[in-house]
Amino acid sequence: xxxxxxxxxxxxxxxxxxxHLLAAEGARGVTHLRVDRQAGFPDGTTSFYYQTRxxxxxxxxxxxxxLDIADFTAAMDATGHGEVxxxxxxxAEQAMRTGVEPERxxxxxRFELMMIASRDPxxxxxxxxxxxxxxxxxxxxxxxxxxxxxxxxxxxxxEQAFAVVTFLGGFLFRLAYGLAELDSAKSLERYLxxxxxxxxxxxxxxxxx
Amino acid sequence: xxxxxxxxxxxxxxxxxxxHLLAAEGARGVTHLRVDRQAGFPDGTTSFYYQTRxxxxxxxxxxxxxLDIADFTAAMDATGHGEVxxxxxxxAEQAMRTGVEPERxxxxxRFELMMIASRDPxxxxxxxxxxxxxxxxxxxxxxxxxxxxxxxxxxxxxEQAFAVVTFLGGFLFRLAYGLAELDSAKSLERYLxxxxxxxxxxxxxxxxx
Numbered sequence: 001x002x003x004x005x006x007x008x009x010x011x012x013x014x015x016x017x018x019x020h021l022l023a024a025e026g027a028r029g030v031t032h033l034r035v036d037r038q039a040g041f042p043d044g045t046t047s048f049y050y051q052t053r054x055x056x057x058x059x060x061x062x063x064x065x066x067l068d069i070a071d072f073t074a075a076m077d078a079t080g081h082g083e084v085x086x087x088x089x090x091x092a093e094q095a096m097r098t099g100v101e102p103e104r105x106x107x108x109x110r111f112e113l114m115m116i117a118s119r120d121p122x123x124x125x126x127x128x129x130x131x132x133x134x135x136x137x138x139x140x141x142x143x144x145x146x147x148x149x150x151x152x153x154x155x156x157x158x159e160q161a162f163a164v165v166t167f168l169g170g171f172l173f174r175l176a177y178g179l180a181e182l183d184s185a186k187s188l189e190r191y192l193x194x195x196x197x198x199x200x201x202x203x204x205x206x207x208x209x
Numbered sequence: 210x211x212x213x214x215x216x217x218x219x220x221x222x223x224x225x226x227x228x229h230l231l232a233a234e235g236a237r238g239v240t241h242l243r244v245d246r247q248a249g250f251p252d253g254t255t256s257f258y259y260q261t262r263x264x265x266x267x268x269x270x271x272x273x274x275x276l277d278i279a280d281f282t283a284a285m286d287a288t289g290h291g292e293v294x295x296x297x298x299x300x301a302e303q304a305m306r307t308g309v310e311p312e313r314x315x316x317x318x319r320f321e322l323m324m325i326a327s328r329d330p331x332x333x334x335x336x337x338x339x340x341x342x343x344x345x346x347x348x349x350x351x352x353x354x355x356x357x358x359x360x361x362x363x364x365x366x367x368e369q370a371f372a373v374v375t376f377l378g379g380f381l382f383r384l385a386y387g388l389a390e391l392d393s394a395k396s397l398e399r400y401l402x403x404x405x406x407x408x409x410x411x412x413x414x415x416x417x418x
Binding site for chain 1: 233234235236237317320321323324325327328334336337340368371372374375376377378379380382383386387388389399400402403404405406407408410411415
């Protein structure tokens, strides 16, 4: 007797196949039939689990976000509290993995999906939510690395988190599409530190005025 | 007697139509016939000027780069030499225009084309060249704003230009796809200053070691 397929696992496999196709060929490469074949399932499987293109893309978006949040949470958990170097090092190492698979495909799919979602009302503002989550996590991360003994400055932390998310987004795009050369996570770590410290210096300066 | 159409102008119009379609619908929205109709030319016009899809996309890439370089050059020319605030202000104002048309469509088309080019050997590494040009222009810009009286430090200038191009790329992506809120060019100008100053501080620090 055949075991009933695990529905959740099947959906994950289909979304991973869609992510692979988005990364390799862009939105043009994604059809229900091509996802079936990429995943190695019988023709019609994807249509059974995801009736519309919007539903399939929503599934891929949810999968990317699930993996992103898992990575970010793991990075946060792995890092000792209050250690500037180790937190930035962890983030930088994670970002550098975007240069290799499977993270590279996920990053490329994420950019494709962000672009698709921005022009498709059926997909809505799901990425606005993700950016918000990235910034919340970055705020928590930046908050950990504030100088000891100073009162917490929420406005500064928000600015630093915005700058980190924006710089990292630009870097990940370049890395995922072969438009950046950076020799090591150590170099990226220093840029992240520079961005955080530069925002703090200008914040302090602006307060004086 | 009908005037012979201006070939260069006709090609520009077709490329502008392709840019519009890329921005509005992504790579899936671009076919020769749809470019004809978007540009308001008879069916077959695009196929006459650009025989293949790769040729059409190469035309669109060249057009985006031509407009980018013109904007960047205008910003450089408009800016007094050695005035930190005015150069950064000009760059920031230019970047903020990515939130409105026609710059928004051009930015979205640029991102689409960067992604297409990265997986299409026929389009080659044209954007590697553009990133190089952006960085050269940024290097020139950053060089203008070095502290007076200090010897020129080419390595520092390269690092600052890399950081500016990366941060701006991340910001433009967010702005073009509705993923960033920033109230004014003044705010962006301050972030650019923070990035440049932060890289300098860490560069000086690293030299001491």
